[in-house]
Amino acid sequence: MLKYFMRYQPGWWVLHIIIIVLTFYLGHKMTFTF
């Protein structure tokens, strides 16, 4: 199991998790009103 995580550096995982959370947050925040 660990070898799959160690395939990429921790920074890679941190960055991707931040981006995924940010994307979900933005999807939640966006409201288009006309």
Add this chain to the structure above:
Amino acid sequence: MKKNTLLTVLFLLAVSGLLLHYRIHNFMVADKLHPGNSVFDGTKFFATLFPLIDTILVTALFMSRKTAVYGYLLNGLIVIYGTVFMAHFSLAEMAAKSIPLQAMFLKSTLPDIGIAWADFLVGKTLYDQYMNGPS
């Protein structure tokens, strides 16, 4: 020398996007309940914030070979966000205003998405030049 030209193009596309978003979708919108007042719109603020990051941070990151990879990454991220949000905005507008089918194509944000991808490809070319030298 070519790098300076590409960096200038990248900056101009970003700053033009910023000014257009600021003018067309300003984040202070007229309050319908209280005429004369304006209220803050978070969604439209993001439409100004992302081009602002694109203008300042991405341009700064692309200035050096060491940080160019992060500039490339951030530029790509902003372009993908731009594509998704502009498409969503356009679809929401079509649904709200029931635009006729023939007008959908030209009234959509498809041209704007094209410009955003041009910005990405200029960044890609600049990144490739940093990594491999001019070809």
